[in-house]
Amino acid sequence: MKNSSNETFHLPKLERQPFEPRALKSIVLSSITILSAVFACVPLFSVLIMLIYRGGKRLSFELFYALPPTAFETGGGFGNAILGTLFMVGLAALISVPFGILAAIYLAELGKYNKVAQIARFCAKTMTGLPSILAGVFAYAAVVLIMRNYSAWAGGIALSLLMIPVVMLTAEEAIKMVPQAMKDAAFGMGCTQTQSLVKVILPVAMPGLITGVVLAVARAAGETAPLLFTALFSDYWLRVNEPTASLAVLIYNYSGMPFENQIELAWAASLILVLMVFILNIISRAIGGKKRI
Amino acid sequence: MAMKQLSGAEESHSLSRPPSSVDILFDKSFRALTCTFTWATILLLAFIVYKIGRQAIPAVSTYGLGFLTSTTWDVNAHEFGILPEIWGTLYSSFLALFLGGFFGITIAIFLTQDFLPHKLEMILKNIIELLAAIPSVVYGLWGIYVLIPLIRPVADLLHDNLGWIPFFSTSLSGPGMFPAVLVLSIMILPTVAAISQDAFRAIPHKTKEAAFGMGTTRWEAILRVMLPTASGGIFGALVLGFGRALGETMALAMLVGNANEISLSLFAPANTLAALLALNFPEAGELEASVLMYAACVLLLITLLVNIAGAAIISRTGSGGKK
Incomplete structure (x- = not known):
């Protein structure tokens, strides 16, 4: 019957002409998308090129062992700032890694379904959105006002507040990824919950845990706002109970100075900071990407 | 003798043995430890809110809601108000x-809707993620020495020709809303x-x-099917x-x-809550510090x-698709 009415029944066209309105709209939208994706990459490359061009000019061995120059001096470096950043980030990691991972174990394994875990998870998620300057304000109120001095301790504590939720939430995900069969096998061998965690679950989840820690360290290394009024800045070598220099605060302080030498140092410090952060990011990707459970 | 048998059994057949009392003690204390740190997370957030709130109390009782x-x-006249900063924070964040929302969503479409071979997709995804890894103080430095000189001619052109539009009503004199x-x-x-x-x-x-x-x-598939389906997750994003x-500082x-001003103009200098804290806190006296704590409370x-x-929107929509 259909065959007989073939003359009146028109098949819709199956091929599109490139310039009919529907196809045209697709082409226009696709090109807008491609353009904006390219456009979004421009700032990254611009930043990198400027860092290499302006920071690389100043790169020398002196940067790593010399102290910052005074106003009209030439030369100088920021060895104390590199040391300060390493110390404060290290301190923050020492606080936040045990804190984050132990809490994550509870969230992912021991208290999976109870209310406390849910509330703690919610708190950690909220803390990831905490503006970094408020971590500084808190450390100022809780450490600086009590110790009556700006110090590297206060800076490290401020940074640890930003690292704890990152470590905790990534560690929770990593522990959750461990297959149930492995946990069951450990219990079947008569492991206590702790033994199964320490001997089976944590080793298997290790790449994920390390990824989270490295990412958190990378984030903390670049933070400036929490250090502005906790560690302050100093032109001298690290003394932990005194104001302490850091790369990030050095960049901020020197960026507004009218001296060419200081501005060059700010670019060089940025280059070193970005290199550190990128290397950490690449390490975390390499570890996280290699072993997907 | 019994020990010997047991260890012999361990080597040849099986590793399993019941937990000893030491194991059980260790297990209990380890569990208690993890539970403690979970509680500590909750208490930490509460302590942050409490500590900042506590320091702000003198300022709150002196200035009340008029502060907002x-x-x-004016530090010398002991007069403080943060309406320009609240305005600046919201205005800059909305813009x-x-x-960022337009470009972010476009890139998400570009990377998920089969525009590129999988390899290229991954490379571009990593590039975009590296954008987030650059510390904000480096962006600030880049903004001062690269971006502002670059956009100044454009800003001048817009101001000269379209100055009657409120957005372009002032000229860009260096730092300002637009580069920020x-x-x-x-x-x-x-x-x-x-x-x-x-x-x-x-x-x-x-x-x-x-x-x-x-x-x-x-x-048509993207605009009428994919976007509406993913809209919950996108809204959360x-x-x-x-x-x-809102919280970005450096x-x-x-x-x-x-600048303590309220202006619609994109080229006028302005201020935000976070920037106010960063700029004034290091040199603040006791009174000003308390006032800044009040501002920190508002930001918090x-x-x-x-x-x-x-977070609620994302968890409720389950990141898009599955309803």
Whole structure:
């Protein structure tokens, strides 16, 4: 019957002409998308090129062992700032890694379904959105006002507040990824919950845990706002109970100075900071990407 | 003798043995330890809110709610108000959300809707994520020495020819709202792009196949099927991006101009809450420190509300697709 009415029944066209309105709209939208994706990459490359061009000019061995120059001096470096950043980030990691991972174990394994875990998870998620300057304000109120001095301790504590939720939430995900069969096998061998965690679950989840820690360290290394009024800045070598220099605060302080030498140092410090952060990011990707459970 | 038998059994057949009392003690204390740290997380957040609130009490009782609506900031006259900063925070964040949101969503579409071979998709995804890894103080430095000189001619051109539009009513004299917003939008773009990508990836493949089966073009499928399905997750991404923009400090402190003014103009200097804290706290006296704590409380409140709303939206929609 259909065959007989073939003359009146028109098949819709199956091929599109490139310039009919529907196809045209697709082409226009696709090109807008491609353009904006390219456009979004421009700032990254611009930043990198400027860092290499302006920071690389100043790169020398002196940067790593010399102290910052005074106003009209030439030369100088920021060895104390590199040391300060390493110390404060290290301190923050020492606080936040045990804190984050132990809490994550509870969230992912021991208290999976109870209310406390849910509330703690919610708190950690909220803390990831905490503006970094408020971590500084808190450390100022809780450490600086009590110790009556700006110090590297206060800076490290401020940074640890930003690292704890990152470590905790990534560690929770990593522990959750461990297959149930492995946990069951450990219990079947008569492991206590702790033994199964320490001997089976944590080793298997290790790449994920390390990824989270490295990412958190990378984030903390670049933070400036929490250090502005906790560690302050100093032109001298690290003394932990005194104001302490850091790369990030050095960049901020020197960026507004009218001296060419200081501005060059700010670019060089940025280059070193970005290199550190990128290397950490690449390490975390390499570890996280290699072993997907 | 019994020991010997046991160890012999261990070597040859099986590793299993019942936990000893030491194991059980260790187990109990380890569990208690993890539970303690979980509680510590909750208490830490409460302690942060308490500590900042506590320091702000003197200022809250002196200035009351008038603090939020007053526009003067005069340390010598003991007059403080943060209306310009609240305005600057919201205005800059909305503008940045507009720009960063547009680019973020477009990139999420570009990376999830088969525009590129898988390898290239991964490379571009990593590039966008590296944008987020650059510290904000470096963006600030870049903004001062690269971006501002670059956009000044454009800003002058707009001001000279279209100065009657309120957005262009002042000329750009260096730092100002526009460069700050540009940098801010670069910084929230990766957040929006990443969460929106998750939303798109969560849509079952069948949904798209069904759309193509109806004879849609690629963009008809994206605009009428994929976008609406992912809209929950995308909305959550925008809210979280907005939260990031509200709290971003360094780039704004370096680029926004630190001016206590309310203006619609994109080229006028302004100020934000976070930048106010960063710029005034290091040299603040006791009274000003307390006032700044009050401002910190306001910022804390706004960001907490926005972040909680964002997290709630994302968890309720399950990042898009599955309802």
